Amino acid sequence: xxxxxxxxxxxxxxxxxxxxxxxxxxxxxxxxxxxxxxxxxxxxxxxxxxxxxxxxxxxxxxxxxxxxxxxxxxxxxxxxxxxxxxxxxxxxxxxxxxxxxxxxxxxxxxxxxxxxxxxxxxxxxxxxxxxxxxxxxxxxxxxxxxxxxxxx
Ligand SMILES: [Fe+2]
Ligand SMILES: [Fe+2]
Numbered sequence: 001x002x003x004x005x006x007x008x009x010x011x012x013x014x015x016x017x018x019x020x021x022x023x024x025x026x027x028x029x030x031x032x033x034x035x036x037x038x039x040x041x042x043x044x045x046x047x048x049x050x051x052x053x054x055x056x057x058x059x060x061x062x063x064x065x066x067x068x069x070x071x072x073x074x075x076x077x078x079x080x081x082x083x084x085x086x087x088x089x090x091x092x093x094x095x096x097x098x099x100x101x102x103x104x105x106x107x108x109x110x111x112x113x114x115x116x117x118x119x120x121x122x123x124x125x126x127x128x129x130x131x132x133x134x135x136x137x138x139x140x141x142x143x144x145x146x147x148x149x150x151x152x
Pocket of ligand 2: 039071
């Protein structure tokens with residue numbers, strides 16, 4: 001079932017899908033039985049659709065880049081080990097943004113989307129662009145659904 005909306009989306013996410021480091025997110029669990037990779041794709045797809053449906057006029061490249069990489073922190077946050085992941089909620093957006101800069105040629109707009117997606121938990125990182133607002137809200141919606149309905 002492919003609409004013409006989805007074709008545009010496929011083109012935008014293609015380079016992330018085949019990237020070795022992005023695929024590494026398939027090893028980590030996000031919520032319930034969902035991997036971090038699947039979570040990112042779901043947030044990207046919802047962000048893309050919200051933008052089209054509601055005519056929000058966000059930049060589609062920035063939007064999908066930011067959404068695909070918003071949780072690109074590359075570790076299993078459930079592994080409590082020495083307790084360093086206790087602050088996962090607060091630090092992972094910065095980790096993801098640093099990785100995104102390291103592995104992709106992202107601009108400041110995309111970096112902003114990633115760093116601000118955890119607002120309001122990170123009170124000082126307020127979304128200040130359409131793209132950042134859309135990803136922040138799509139992430140909350142997708143995360144709530146995963147936590148409530150996609151348990152193992
Ligand atoms: Fe996150
Ligand atoms: Fe997320």
